[in-house]
Amino acid sequence: MTKGQSIPEVDAKVSRQRHITREGFASLLAALGDTPPGGAHYEQLRAKLIFFFSRRLLAFPEDLADEVLDRLAYRLSQHTEIASAEAFALGIARHVAQEQSGRKDQTQNVDHTFFDNVSAPTVTLSNEEEIVHMEHCLKKLPSSDARLLRGYYCATGNNQIKARKSLAETLDVSAIALRQRVFLARQRLRKCMTAAQDKNRKQGKNGK
């Protein structure tokens, strides 16, 4: 089985009718308190929905999350009175989960090649460009963030525990606060990577 064949693209996907319209999407963003093109609350809600479906071990949690958002946007565009968009989304998500429960037992194809050599970060030629982008973003971060990430992740094994303890002591913060700092630094790094990917995508489109 190859990686390309591992996840059945058609059969297991949610069969749904897309209701979302431009108006519906605008209503959804407005209900979440988002102003385009930011969409931070939209992304947060989508992440919550993915967690919700993942923990139920349902296939394609991202697609199911999109399904919920579509239905929510549709209801909003129909001027349904909704007190809390997030609470309403949870209700829809529960309904979608019930719909999907019948499919839960269907065969899931696991891409075994994906898990080969998982403990050693493998660098393929296709990854090289992405690593360069990541390096670039790391260099763009405040130097304190880059030092923090390096200190936090570069040690391995037992040394890693010691290194992180020592790092927390050096920064005079608790282990939990250290993790939060690392989390925030990685969030900044992700933003930079996303921006770089968007830029590449736009350049690619313009090139065509």
Place this chain on the structure above:
Amino acid sequence: MKTDQQQLRDYLLGRLPEDLATEMDTRLFASNELNRELQDEQDSLIEDFVYSRLTSVEEDAFQAQCARSQMLQEKVRSFRVFLSAIERLPDAKPSPLTLRFQQLLGILSPALALLLCFASFLYTRELRRNALLSSQLLASSRTDGSNAATNEDGRATVVAFLSANVPRGASTAPEVKVPATAHLLELQVELQPSPSEETDWDVELLHDTEVVWTSAHVPLHRIGQEAFLSLPIDTGSIRTGSYVVRYSLHADHGAAQSRPFHLVK
């Protein structure tokens, strides 16, 4: 409300009992705090998976999650890329030598600062002394006339002081230079020992044997302990050559003293 790390992990892996999981679902959609905690824990889970630190049960559950979610696969891949990139970052740790130098500098810096303060104090004090001295000299020059000054009528005056403290023979007579622009030479002749009486003096200026300037009533001037005679000489009446100033008390004819000098125009 903070949630236990293991509980978060179990929720992510679908291993939390349904009642607890349902309660967490509700909290998840009610605020963003739990969402952030779950994202943080998912990062930690991915890291433990990549470094093979998960228990076998957790690892199986995580692999099953990955199989269902392309996004999770992408996150795992992205974390590997992140590790590769961060390992390539230059080590920001300073060398032991730099550390030692920094420690030494840390110890020495208070002493250096103190030394700098002391040097600054000495420098400032010296500056003030120089300024004071300059102002005194300026005041003095305004009182006594400078070496080259301009009179109110626009005529340039040059002042020459013949000191009595320097014993000189005829061959080592002092030289007085008169610039071409000077119209008046004020020749100051110091008297020593300083006379006690304030009487007038007979003074002659001789060029060889020729008297080029004379006065029988030259007053005595005093500045502090110094006493001197002041001879205002028109520079038009003198030329380059050897001169002698001969002077005696007006009342005491005969006991004259002389002071030679060489004039250069």
